[in-house]
Amino acid sequence: MVEREPIVEKEKITYEGLFSLKDIIKLIEDWQSSKRYVPFERKAVESVRSHGKFIEYWFQPFRKPSDYVKYVIWIRLLGSDLKEKEVERDGHKIVLVEGKIQIILDAFLETDWDKRWENKPLFYFLRAVWDKFIYAPFLSGARQGIKDDAMHLKAQLKSYLNMQRFA
């Protein structure tokens, strides 16, 4: 089994007001592309209810910087009581969404994603020794790398939503 270590756990961004879901998803896609993550969408839920729309998107982009280490980021978008609203900006009418949205970020570091060092007990033991005593500085750098990526995404999302607040 792949060793998965949580690096960032449940970093939340909560926003209530007008926003564009299209722009948020575009921001996530552009971020994935700029950081060279493979885009992977695990779940997409939309439910129309009497008091508004409920949405849930779950992205799991990943990146393999080496044949031993893999960065995985979970991005969950939860929106509730969403209603479409037409607003005028710069003389143009655009359709935005009004409601509550919560974005939850998790980041994991996976080692031995190729499952080469888990077939035999001796290999498993050697891997544990390797990770703890020989490869430790590189794993520490990898942990910092994925943490930086997740925090960068969080900052981008926060700054976009803050801009929306004043738009």
Added chain:
Amino acid sequence: MVKKDAEFPPFAIRHRGIFSYAKLLKCVHTWCEENDYEFHEIKVKYKIPSPAGAEVEGDLIGERNITDYLKYKLTMTYHIWDMRDVEIVEDGQKKKVQEGTVVIEVRAEYTLDYAERFKGKFLEELQKFYHKFIIKRVIDDWYEDNLLIKMMDLNETIKRTLQYEEYRG
């Protein structure tokens, strides 16, 4: 022939509201045609409608021979509950669509040696060596990632047809 599920999990879509059943099936068929996949509808179950609506289940498959050794397969399993016909007005025109709860799961898998060339004990052992040491890297790094991209493309088509919020406005 060696069938393998892709390393990444299946993709799930849940939609509750208005949609068009005919457009949903057509979009998958059109996507398969545009991407040179063979389209098969292998299962359709229609349960007698109750007062809440009809229940429909089905499996759609798209297959494509990528090389003479490897084949991709995408399976879309859908299940619709409480499906009722409704009439909506769109762009000044009346349209007949459906309302209900749709759950769709798209699963990806690939088959190695679909032509079954490696038959026999010796050739099977040779095939295991081939898979484990010679083409493993190419399958993991190239073909699996390409399969993921194809699956994401199909998912986007389905979400666009269901008119998800990200494609509106």
